[in-house]
Amino acid sequence: MSYESREQAAGVTLEGINLYFGKLHVLKNISLSIEPGEFFAFLGPSGCGKTTLLRLIAGFERAQAGKVYIGKKDVTDLPPWKRNVGMVFQNYALWPHMTVRKNVSFGLEEKKVPREEIEKRVNSVLELVDLLELADRRPSQLSGGQQQRVALARTLVVQPRVLLLDEPLSNLDAKLRVQMRRELRELQQKLSLTTIFVTHDQEEANTTADRIAVINRGIIQQIGSPMELYDQPKNLFVANFLGVANIIKGEIIKDGNMFKFVGDDVVISIRGENTPEPGPCSAVFRPQNLVIRKDTFEEKPSSITFTGKVIHREFLGNIIRYSVRAGSHVLSVDKPHLREEKPLEIGHLVTLQLKSDQIVFLKD
Ligand SMILES: Nc1ncnc2c1ncn2[C@@H]1O[C@H](COP(=O)(O)OP(=O)(O)OP(=O)(O)O)[C@@H](O)[C@H]1O
Ligand SMILES: [Mg+2]
Incomplete structure (x- = not known):
C-alpha cells in the first residue's frame, strides 16, 4: 500500500480556549493536548460545544482567547487550507453529480497536483477503504456506509496531518455503525493518523478512542482512557454520562480517626487513602457491582447490604437489569443472564450486597 501518513502524524494542543457566539460563552477555558497518532474523542450531550471545538481546530471558527497548535506550529491565525487537517462532516457533503472517483480526486485537481500522481493516490486510497470496484458509481447508488467511506477517502487523499470526524456514523443503522466504527479504528491504527472523533454516544467513544474528553456546557469535565472515566469518574456528570450509575446522596462525617x-x-x-473531605457527598457504584439474591447474605464487614423489592426488570440479552426499591433508594442491579437460571419477578423480596471498595465518593 502506498498511502503514507506515518511521518505526518502531528499532535494537537489547545491552550486556554474561550469562544463566544455573541453573548453565549460556548467554549470555556479549554486546554488539552492530543498526542501524534492518538485516537481522541470529544464526548458530550447535544449542544455542549463538540462541533464548535472541532471546527475551531479545523480553522472554521475563531476563539476570542486561546491558542491552537498543530504539531509545534501555532496555527491560531491560519485559515483552514493552511492547517493541513482533514474534516469529515456529519452529512458527508458528497457531490451528487460526480462519481466516487471524481469526488475523491476533485480536491487534488483543484490543487493542481500532476495527473499521474492524482491517479496513483486516488487508487491507493480507494483500495484502502475498499471502494475500487464502486469507483464509477454516483453517491445516490451507494449505501450509507459506502458513502461514509467515500467521504473518508476524499479527506484522506489529501494526506492530512490530523483527521477530524464529526459524528461520522450517526446516519448509519445500528448494525452498520458497529461495523464501521471497528473499520475506522483499524484504518486509523494502520495509518497512525492523529484522529479526533466527535460523538454523543458513549459506546462509540469507548470502542474507538484511546482517550476521551467528556464535555458539558463548554467545559471539559475529565480526560482519560475509557476505563479510567468509567471506573474513576471525577464528578457525577461523568459517572452518569458513562453508563448507568447508582447514586446515594449523603454526607462524609469524621468519626474519631x-x-x-x-x-x-x-x-x-x-x-x-482517597478519603474525601467531610461535607455533602455522593456514594456512586455500578449496577454490576451489586449481587442480588432472593435469600439473605451472610453479613460481611467489608460489604454493605440492602434489602428491597424488585419493581422493574429489563431483559438486555446478555444481562438482566433489575430496579430494586430499597428504602428511599431505587437501585439498578445487573445480573448476567443464564439460560438455566430463572429470572426474579416483579414483587420479589431480595437482598443486595455491595463490596465497599467498589464505591466511589464524589463531592458534587
Ligand atoms: N454559528 C453559531 N451561532 C450561534 N450559536 C451557535 C452557532 N453554532 C453553534 N451555536 C451554539 O453553540 C452551542 C454549541 O453548539 P455545537 O454545535 O458545538 O454543539 P454540539 O456539542 O456539536 O451539539 P450536537 O451534539 O447537537 O451536534 C449550542 O448552544 C449552539 O446552539
Ligand atoms: Mg455537533
Missing part, C-alpha cells in the same frame, strides 16, 4: 458516609438508611465506613 475514621471517616464514614451517612446517607438515608445507609452508613458506610471509609477506608483507603
Whole structure:
C-alpha cells in the first residue's frame, strides 16, 4: 500500500480556549493536548460545544482567547487550507453529480497536483477503504456506509496531518455503525493518523478512542482512557454520562480517626487513602457491582447490604437489569443472564450486597 501518513502524524494542543457566539460563552477555558497518532474523542450531550471545538481546530471558527497548535506550529491565525487537517462532516457533503472517483480526486485537481500522481493516490486510497470496484458509481447508488467511506477517502487523499470526524456514523443503522466504527479504528491504527472523533454516544467513544474528553456546557469535565472515566469518574456528570450509575446522596462525617458516609438508611465506613473531605457527598457504584439474591447474605464487614423489592426488570440479552426499591433508594442491579437460571419477578423480596471498595465518593 502506498498511502503514507506515518511521518505526518502531528499532535494537537489547545491552550486556554474561550469562544463566544455573541453573548453565549460556548467554549470555556479549554486546554488539552492530543498526542501524534492518538485516537481522541470529544464526548458530550447535544449542544455542549463538540462541533464548535472541532471546527475551531479545523480553522472554521475563531476563539476570542486561546491558542491552537498543530504539531509545534501555532496555527491560531491560519485559515483552514493552511492547517493541513482533514474534516469529515456529519452529512458527508458528497457531490451528487460526480462519481466516487471524481469526488475523491476533485480536491487534488483543484490543487493542481500532476495527473499521474492524482491517479496513483486516488487508487491507493480507494483500495484502502475498499471502494475500487464502486469507483464509477454516483453517491445516490451507494449505501450509507459506502458513502461514509467515500467521504473518508476524499479527506484522506489529501494526506492530512490530523483527521477530524464529526459524528461520522450517526446516519448509519445500528448494525452498520458497529461495523464501521471497528473499520475506522483499524484504518486509523494502520495509518497512525492523529484522529479526533466527535460523538454523543458513549459506546462509540469507548470502542474507538484511546482517550476521551467528556464535555458539558463548554467545559471539559475529565480526560482519560475509557476505563479510567468509567471506573474513576471525577464528578457525577461523568459517572452518569458513562453508563448507568447508582447514586446515594449523603454526607462524609469524621468519626474519631475514621471517616464514614451517612446517607438515608445507609452508613458506610471509609477506608483507603482517597478519603474525601467531610461535607455533602455522593456514594456512586455500578449496577454490576451489586449481587442480588432472593435469600439473605451472610453479613460481611467489608460489604454493605440492602434489602428491597424488585419493581422493574429489563431483559438486555446478555444481562438482566433489575430496579430494586430499597428504602428511599431505587437501585439498578445487573445480573448476567443464564439460560438455566430463572429470572426474579416483579414483587420479589431480595437482598443486595455491595463490596465497599467498589464505591466511589464524589463531592458534587
Ligand atoms: N454559528 C453559531 N451561532 C450561534 N450559536 C451557535 C452557532 N453554532 C453553534 N451555536 C451554539 O453553540 C452551542 C454549541 O453548539 P455545537 O454545535 O458545538 O454543539 P454540539 O456539542 O456539536 O451539539 P450536537 O451534539 O447537537 O451536534 C449550542 O448552544 C449552539 O446552539
Ligand atoms: Mg455537533
